[in-house]
Amino acid sequence: xxxxxxxxxxxxxxxxxxxxxxxxxxxxxxxxxxxxxxxxxxxxxxxxxxxxxxxxxxxxxxxxxxxxxxxxxxxxxxxxxxxxxxxxxxxxxxxxxxxxxxxxxxxxxxxxxxxxxxxxxxxxxxxxxxxxxxxxxxxxxxxxxxxxxxxxxxxxxxxxxxxxxxxxxxxxxxxxxxxxxxxxxxxxxxxxxxxxxxxxxxxxxxxxxxxxxxxxxxxxxxxxxxxxxxxxxxxxxxxxxxxxxxxxxxxxxxxxxxxxxxxxxxxxxxxxxxxxxxxxxxxxxxxxxxxxxxxxxxxxxxxxxxxxxxxxxxxxxxxxxxxxxxxxxxxxxxxxxxxxxxxxxxxxxxxxxxxxxxxxxxxxxxxxxxxxxxxxxxxxxxxxxxxxxxxxxxxxxxxxxxxxxxxxxxxxxxxxxxxxxxxxxxxxxxxxxxxxxxxxxxxxxxxxxxxx
Amino acid sequence: xxxxxxxxxxxxxxxxxxxxxxxxxxxxxxxxxxxxxxxxxxxxxxxxxxxxxxxxxxxxxxxxxxxxxxxxxxxxxxxxxxxxxxxxxxxxxxxxxxxxxxxxxxxxxxxxxxxxxxxxxxxxxxxxxxxxxxxxxxxxxxxxxxxxxxxxxxxxxxxxxxxxxxxxxxxxxxxxxxxxx
Numbered sequence: 001x002x003x004x005x006x007x008x009x010x011x012x013x014x015x016x017x018x019x020x021x022x023x024x025x026x027x028x029x030x031x032x033x034x035x036x037x038x039x040x041x042x043x044x045x046x047x048x049x050x051x052x053x054x055x056x057x058x059x060x061x062x063x064x065x066x067x068x069x070x071x072x073x074x075x076x077x078x079x080x081x082x083x084x085x086x087x088x089x090x091x092x093x094x095x096x097x098x099x100x101x102x103x104x105x106x107x108x109x110x111x112x113x114x115x116x117x118x119x120x121x122x123x124x125x126x127x128x129x130x131x132x133x134x135x136x137x138x139x140x141x142x143x144x145x146x147x148x149x150x151x152x153x154x155x156x157x158x159x160x161x162x163x164x165x166x167x168x169x170x171x172x173x174x175x176x177x178x179x180x181x182x183x184x185x186x187x188x189x190x191x192x193x194x195x196x197x198x199x200x201x202x203x204x205x206x207x208x209x210x211x212x213x214x215x216x217x218x219x220x221x222x223x224x225x226x227x228x229x230x231x232x233x234x235x236x237x238x239x240x241x242x243x244x245x246x247x248x249x250x251x252x253x254x255x256x257x258x259x260x261x262x263x264x265x266x267x268x269x270x271x272x273x274x275x276x277x278x279x280x281x282x283x284x285x286x287x288x289x290x291x292x293x294x295x296x297x298x299x300x301x302x303x304x305x306x307x308x309x310x311x312x313x314x315x316x317x318x319x320x321x322x323x324x325x326x327x328x329x330x331x332x333x334x335x336x337x338x339x340x341x342x343x344x345x346x347x348x349x350x351x352x353x354x355x356x357x358x359x360x361x362x363x364x365x366x367x368x369x370x371x372x373x374x375x376x377x378x379x380x381x382x383x384x385x386x387x388x389x390x391x392x393x394x395x396x397x398x399x400x401x402x403x404x405x406x407x408x409x410x411x412x413x414x415x416x417x418x419x420x421x422x423x424x425x426x427x428x429x430x431x432x433x434x435x436x437x438x439x440x441x442x443x444x445x446x447x448x449x450x451x452x
Numbered sequence: 453x454x455x456x457x458x459x460x461x462x463x464x465x466x467x468x469x470x471x472x473x474x475x476x477x478x479x480x481x482x483x484x485x486x487x488x489x490x491x492x493x494x495x496x497x498x499x500x501x502x503x504x505x506x507x508x509x510x511x512x513x514x515x516x517x518x519x520x521x522x523x524x525x526x527x528x529x530x531x532x533x534x535x536x537x538x539x540x541x542x543x544x545x546x547x548x549x550x551x552x553x554x555x556x557x558x559x560x561x562x563x564x565x566x567x568x569x570x571x572x573x574x575x576x577x578x579x580x581x582x583x584x585x586x587x588x589x590x591x592x593x594x595x596x597x598x599x600x601x602x603x604x605x606x607x608x609x610x611x612x613x614x615x616x617x618x619x620x621x622x623x624x625x626x627x628x629x630x631x632x633x
Binding site: 237440 | 471472473474477480492493494495496497498499500501502503506507510511513514517528531532535536539540542544545547551554555557558560561562564565567568569571572574575576578579581582583584585586588589594595596597598599600
């Protein structure tokens with residue numbers, strides 16, 4: 001071979017070492033101190049979420065800061081932010097699979113886990129914004145109320161219900177299917193009876209026969225093929241919540257691609273936020289290599305540039321529309337009372353992201369870690385800007401108003417971060433965080449040369 | 453290892469162990485060429501060639517998924533049409549009752565949902581899972597099948613089962629074991 005490809009995993013691994021490195025974490029009896037410490041913080045935050053949600057149920061959604069004219073605020077900002085973060089997981093597990101990107105294999109499992117936990121956090125916001133979540137089932141799902149009236153199928157909000165619930169279901173199914181062979185590995189290696197039976201049940205009795213694998217590979221490929229249009233549709237539909245309305249600042253044709261790119265951008269930043277400490281803490285540097293980090297940083301850069309283009313086009317549309325309301329919206333966004341949030345997001349998502357052009361930055365995990373956290377902030381601000389600054393000063397100055405989040409808004413938001421961390425830490429401890437069988441397919445031991 | 457194995461009705465078959473995917477594939481080719489018919493291979497990683505060598509047929513799963521997807525599309529569209537046109541017609545923004553462009557997204561999502569569930573459940577059911585017990589698990593060495601060893605089994609229903617043990621020894625297997633039923 002003239003062109004030697006950079007190895008995806010570092011040399012020195014064979015089937016046995018891959019199994020050992022990865023299976024050791026869920027099978028060990030040890031709970032590392034760092035894990036326990038983080039878990040306590042995460043549970044503390046999750047407890048705060050419980051308080052905030054409990055109080056919203058008792059008192060009502062009036063405890064939140066959103067009120068006319070800003071009728072949508074933290075509840076939708078955080079929903080869009082979390083859903084967007086989830087997108088990177090599906091991109092890695094589905095789209096990169098279709099493109100045969102082998103480097104995805106080391107990071108797909110925990111990126112998918114991130115997707116599912118992010119969607120779970122996202123769902124909390126619209127469900128609790130209904131005020132009475134126990135009734136939300138028939139407000140949201142296609143089920144008539146006592147008057148025989150059905151949800152309004154011509155509304156993007158109901159499309160959103162279909163898109164997000166399908167996305168959550170398919171992500172969970174895809175994740176679980178991907179884990180079946182690894183669960184069998186844990187079953188076969190478990191030393192305690194309890195672990196062997198739990199992992200045994202989860203593995204469904206998988207035995208890796210040629211027939212099993214054949215159907216399994218076909219099913220995985222189909223699921224990847226189905227998840228790809230699905231993930232693109234989810235943030236498109238989320239953007240329709242805004243784009244189908246007539247509010248200046250929301251009613252823009254660029255929203256679907258701009259939202260999808262923003263979602264992948266924020267999601268890859270989150271994968272970096274998680275991968276950089278995890279590979280270090282669990283000593284997985286030989287499986288999640290600098291090549292992975294570098295590739296993810298490159299995708300972050302590309303999607304960041306698309307997002308930057310989206311900002312430019314939003315401003316251009318406002319000017320080119322010749323509509324005074326659109327132009328005022330843009331002026332208000334840049335120089336109005338929330339101007340600081342607009343310029344902060346530009347500083348992060350347009351200016352700072354340019355650092356990723358440099359290899360030195362892409363190979364400096366500390367810098368990348370800090371940048372990925374800032375990108376999370378930047379993308380949160382993007383949703384804040386789109387939602388709040390489009391609403392706070394509308395057509396009639398007499399109806400203008402300011403939005404200030406309350407302590408409950410903040411408790412709910414930081415609480416979902418706690419919930420996410422709790423779920424993610426449980427995942428790291430009890431599930432193989434890297435797909436063992438997929439990584440093994442990269443090694444010579446499993447490769448078969450063609451017959452002729 | 454090289455002791456002879458009695459083949460009786462109480463046996464599921466005879467199992468041979470290999471160290472790599474290549475050895476397993478070579479052995480599977482030889483086994484099929486030898487005229488054995490009830491053969492199954494087990495590996496820790498998917499090896500595409502094995503299914504072509506041993507079973508020669510492809511799964512019907514893609515066709516099931518297509519049917520599932522079409523059912524999802526029809527149910528999604530049908531649900532919205534029925535609710536908005538037949539069950540409770542309502543004028544919303546002056547749009548037609550059967551305003552099909554607005555029905556596209558839920559139909560699209562349900563297409564994907566039904567197809568994906570068919571793919572997942574179809575794979576599990578066609579594979580005969582969940583199946584907690586299988587004779588191959590009776591072999592102690594088989595616990596390595598999910599880690600780094602490769603196995604080939606000639607089942608006792610094969611008409612040539614009597615020759616199986618000696619034949620598998622000749623393929624260069626690292627070990628040959630009887631699989632109790």
